Amino acid sequence: MKFTTLVRVFAFGGVLLPVSVASPERNGAQPNQVDLKAIYGKRVPAPAGELQVFHLGHSLVGRNMPAFLQQLAGGDHDYRSQLGWGATLKSHWDPDVEINGFEFENQHNKYQDVHEAIVSGELDAFVMTEMVEIKDAIRYFDSANYLHEFAAYISRHSPQTRVFLYESWHHVDDERGWFTRLDEDYPEHWLGQILYPALARSEQTARIHVIPVGQVLAAFFRVVEERDGVPGITQPEDIFIRNDDGTLDAIHVNDIGMYLVALVHYAVLYQRSPEGLQHQLARADGTPATAPSAEAAALMQQITWDVVSRDFHTGLIAHGSGD
Numbered sequence: 167m168k169f170t171t172l173v174r175v176f177a178f179g180g181v182l183l184p185v186s187v188a189s190p191e192r193n194g195a196q197p198n199q200v201d202l203k204a205i206y207g208k209r210v211p212a213p214a215g216e217l218q219v220f221h222l223g224h225s226l227v228g229r230n231m232p233a234f235l236q237q238l239a240g241g242d243h244d245y246r247s248q249l250g251w252g253a254t255l256k257s258h259w260d261p262d263v264e265i266n267g268f269e270f271e272n273q274h275n276k277y278q279d280v281h282e283a284i285v286s287g288e289l290d291a292f293v294m295t296e297m298v299e300i301k302d303a304i305r306y307f308d309s310a311n312y313l314h315e316f317a318a319y320i321s322r323h324s325p326q327t328r329v330f331l332y333e334s335w336h337h338v339d340d341e342r343g344w345f346t347r348l349d350e351d352y353p354e355h356w357l358g359q360i361l362y363p364a365l366a367r368s369e370q371t372a373r374i375h376v377i378p379v380g381q382v383l384a385a386f387f388r389v390v391e392e393r394d395g396v397p398g399i400t401q402p403e404d405i406f407i408r409n410d411d412g413t414l415d416a417i418h419v420n421d422i423g424m425y426l427v428a429l430v431h432y433a434v435l436y437q438r439s440p441e442g443l444q445h446q447l448a449r450a451d452g453t454p455a456t457a458p459s460a461e462a463a464a465l466m467q468q469i470t471w472d473v474v475s476r477d478f479h480t481g482l483i484a485h486g487s488g489d
Contacts, residue, residue, distance in 0.1 A: 200362045202478075202485050205373050210328075210481030212437035213290065216243040219435065220283045222294040222316075224253040225418060226334045226427075229274060233450035234428035238443050239436065246278035254297045255312035274450070285323045291435055292320055293377065295332035298417060300355045310363035313374065317364065321372050330434065331361060332377045337416040338402050348384040356380075357479070376479040377434045379427050386426065386469045397459035398422070421449070421456040425463070429470045434480045439471040 216239055221227050232245045248258060251267030258265065258280055283289060294316060296303045303309045317329045333356045336347045361374060387402050399405065405423030407415035419427065425447065429440045445463035447455045458466065478485040 200366050205365060206478045206481070206485040209484045210373075210375070210437060213435075216241040217290040217435060218288055219243070219245040219291045219293060220278070220280070220289050221245060221247040221249075222255075222258055222280055222292070223247075223332065224250050224295070224297060225271075226298065227293075227295060227332070228424065229276070229450040230421065230455065231424045231427050231431070232276065234425060234447050234455070235431050235435075237447045238428055238432045238440065246276055246283055248272060248277065248280045248283075252297050254303055254307040255294060255309055255316065256307045258294075259312050259315055276450075281319075284320055284327070287324050287326075289320075289324055289327040291328050291330060292316070293330040293332050293431070293435075295334055296360065298334060298336060300334075300336070300351055300360075304355060304359050309360045311367070313360055313364040314367040317372055317374055318368060329372065329374045330377050331356070331374055332431070333380045335380045335383055338406055339414070339416045344402055345384055345388075348380045352378065352381055361479070373481070375434065375481045376477070377431055378474060378477055378480065379430045381477070382426065382430045382470050382473045385473050386466060389465065389469060396462045396465055399458070399462050422458045422462070425455070425458055426466045426470070429466055430474065433470050433474045434482070437482055439467070439475075441467045441471060443467060 219232070219235070221232050227247065227249055229247075229249075232247055236243050236245060249267075249271040250257060250265035251271065253265050253267075254263075257263040284292070294313070296309050296313075297307070300309075313331060320327050320329055333352060336344065336351070338344050340347050356376070361376065365372075365374065383402070390396055390399055390401075394400075399422070403414060405419050405426070407418045407420045409415055425445065429443070432440050432443070441464070445460065446457040449455050457463070474480045475482045477483070478487075
């Protein structure tokens with residue numbers, strides 16, 4: 167079935183922001199296989215207290231983002247993780263598949279074996295992401311199947327644990343255009359070829375909510391562009407790492423970029439606005455992180471809430487109540 171992009175436009179601060187909206191009629195899962203109204207027809211209640219979270223993925227999770235999230239949430243929020251280099255969901259699931267960089271990435275006191283963490287029954291939230299390039303992950307590593315496998319395993323062993331899929335981003339210098347990829351990949355790949363097929367495979371349909379980081383990035387930088395920049399940020403490249411020789415690392419974000427990633431996680435996991443949260447944080451090793459300017463941080467917080475509160479896949483809005 168040919169995919170067609172539909173766009174909903176909403177106003178933010180006097181600027182019109184395009185937000186891609188997917189429906190089951192425009193993806194790999196047929197409409198009669200996934201009843202979005204049944205799955206996402208109710209808003210998710212906000213958690214009563216701080217969360218115990220597990221992060222599964224690779225360097226676009228990293229060590230610092232979960233530490234930033236812990237500081238944003240405060241209180242008794244805690245986390246564990248299992249990471250790799252460019253790791254696929256398949257490699258985290260299948261013990262016969264090597265996780266590149268496993269020993270290096272997990273040499274810290276927040277590491278826990280993913281299966282051990284799930285069966286412990288201690289998790290409130292389980293957040294996973296897929297490798298970049300997402301099209302290759304889908305084609306060669308059966309992303310939808312392993313999203314389903316993890317969700318089903320969690321449902322059996324820890325039914326109180328909420329499951330989340332973290333939508334990431336692609337290389338900022340992608341030849342098709344960074345904004346184009348963010349606009350198109352979310353409905354076509356993250357939803358249409360990973361989330362919906364995973365839901366369709368479940369014997370007992372469970373909700374998997376989305377942490378739409380890529381969508382927030384696109385919305386934020388469209389406003390930055392409209393404003394001709396905010397203090398410290400004028401273009402997407404400003405939140406990506408610069409190598410020692412000054413060249414751009416086109417996929418890994420710096421502290422300021424990770425701060426925005428953490429805001430989106432906070433808003434979805436806690437179901438509340440990040441507006442007014444602190445913007446000067448410490449890295450996982452305790453050293454001070456490079457902070458965004460106060461104005462940039464405030465804009466990040468506002469746009470994060472505006473985007474996530476309009477997407478029923480996050481759980482902040484019921485399907486059909488504004489899409």
